[in-house]
Amino acid sequence: MGKHSFFNRISEEWDQHLKEKDFSSVQKMLAHFSFSPHEKVLDVGAGTGIVYPYLRDLGVSDYQALEPSEGMARVFLKKHPEAKIRVVEFEEDDTPAACFDKIFIFNAFPHFKDFELVFQKSYRALKATGILVICHSMSREELNAYHKKASKVVAEDVLPAQDVMTSLFTNAGFVDVQIENTNWYFASGSKAPFKEEV
Ligand SMILES: C[S@@+](CC[C@H](N)C(=O)[O-])C[C@H]1O[C@@H](n2cnc3c(N)ncnc32)[C@H](O)[C@@H]1O
Numbered sequence: 001m002g003k004h005s006f007f008n009r010i011s012e013e014w015d016q017h018l019k020e021k022d023f024s025s026v027q028k029m030l031a032h033f034s035f036s037p038h039e040k041v042l043d044v045g046a047g048t049g050i051v052y053p054y055l056r057d058l059g060v061s062d063y064q065a066l067e068p069s070e071g072m073a074r075v076f077l078k079k080h081p082e083a084k085i086r087v088v089e090f091e092e093d094d095t096p097a098a099c100f101d102k103i104f105i106f107n108a109f110p111h112f113k114d115f116e117l118v119f120q121k122s123y124r125a126l127k128a129t130g131i132l133v134i135c136h137s138m139s140r141e142e143l144n145a146y147h148k149k150a151s152k153v154v155a156e157d158v159l160p161a162q163d164v165m166t167s168l169f170t171n172a173g174f175v176d177v178q179i180e181n182t183n184w185y186f187a188s189g190s191k192a193p194f195k196e197e198v
Contacts (some may be wrong), residue, residue, distance in 0.1 A: 001153050002153075003111060003153060004068055004069050004070075006151065006153040006154070007047075007068075007069035007071060007072050008069050008070060008072070009069035009071070011048065011069060011072045011074065011075050012071070012075065014047060014048050014072065014075065015048055015050075015075070016101055018050065019137070019186050020102060020136075021137045021138075021184075022050065022107065022137045023050070024137075025106075025135065025136070025137035025184050026050060026051050026054050026106060027054060028169040028184070028186075029104070029106065029111050029133060029135045029139075029186060030051075030054055030055065030058060032133075032186075032188070033102065033131070035055070035057045035058045035059060035060050035102075036059075037061055038061075038062065039062060039101040039102065040062040040064070040071070040100045040101050040102075040127075041055055041060050041062065041063050041064070041100065041101065041102045041103075041104065042064050042065075042066065042095070042101060042102070042103045042104070042125065043055070043063065043064070043065045043066070043067070043103075043104050043106070044065075044103060044104070044105045044108065044118075044122075045067065045090070045105055045106070045107075045108025045109070045111065045112070046065035046066060046067045046072075046076060046085065047067060047069075047072045047076065047107075047108070048072055048076050048079065049065065049075075049076040049079055049080050049083065049085075050106070051104055051106050052076075052080055052083055053080070054067065056139030063083060063084060064084050064085075064086070064100075065083060065084065065085040065086070066085070066086055066089075066090050066093060066095075067085055067086075067087060067088075068088055068089040069175040070087055072158055073085055073087045074091075082113055087114045089112075089113070090112065090117070090118055090121060091112065091113060091117045091118065091121065093113045093121070095121060095124070095125040096123075096125065097124050097125065098125075098126070098127050098128070099125055099126075099127065100125050100126050100127065100130055101126070101127055101130050101131070101167075102126075102130060102131050102132075102133065103122050103125065103126060103130070103131070103132045103133070104130075104133050104135070105118075105133065105134045105135070106133075107135070107136055107137060109134045109136075109159065110143070110144075110147065110154075110157035110159050111154065111157050115160070115168055116168065116171070116172070117159050119132070119168050119169065119171070119172035119174070120172050122172070123172045123173050123174060123191055125193070126191040126194065128191055128193045128194050129190055129191060129192075129193050130190070130191045131188055131189070131191075132169075132174065132188065132189050132190075132191075133186070133188045134185075134186075134188075135184070135185060135186050135187070136159065136184060136185035137184055138183075138184065138185065139181050139182060139183060139184065139185055140159045140162075140181045140185050141181075143158075143159050143185065144158045144159060148162070159185065161168050162179055162181065165179055165187055166179065167168045169187070169189040170189075173191065173192060174189030174190060174191065174192075175189065175190055175191075176188075176190045177189040178188060
């Protein structure tokens with residue numbers, strides 16, 4: 001079974017499996033930042049839309065979700081019909097350059113097929129000083145063990161080691177890279193100020 005079929009199949013029951021820690025991790029992730037109403041935020045691998053309501057409540061009005069599973073996107077839109085969502089893989093998307101202030105990838109990164117491309121696309125899509133965040137409600141070790149047990153389809157979807165993750169950020173041009181791997185996982189990097197697009 002392919003990954004999108006897998007997420008389509010589990011989409012209707014996805015929300016029932018979410019735990020309090022998932023919601024508190026979204027809140028903790030967003031608490032790192034201040035948001036102004038005119039900011040543009042991209043939520044990649046948005047699933048059924050668990051990050052969106054918190055951003056909306058923080059006053060973010062320019063929100064865009066990307067989600068390749070039609071099933072997940074359908075549930076997302078049932079819950080949040082007013083939100084903007086595009087059904088596409090990030091690696092395949094024509095995301096415009098220098099457009100977003102923040103990009104969040106919450107509980108989704110290990111499922112992506114081309115990590116380097118995800119960083120390159122994120123860097124390009126961010127405005128100068130924009131921030132990319134990769135966050136999980138578990139530590140790297142817990143998450144990798146969880147995927148091994150969850151299903152053959154995601155068994156090999158692992159969060160890279162800290163040195164690999166740091167290189168992914170820095171090779172794409174990100175600065176101020178921070179990685180915390182404790183009872184959750186939080187990695188962020190900023191686009192350098194005033195950098196010209198290539
Ligand atoms: C574990 S779910 C998490 C969804 C949501 N972020 C949440 O926390 O509930 C991972 C999501 O990443 C999406 N995904 C997988 N590959 C992707 C890709 N290449 N680009 C964007 N999203 C992807 C899946 O379809 C799935 O909905």
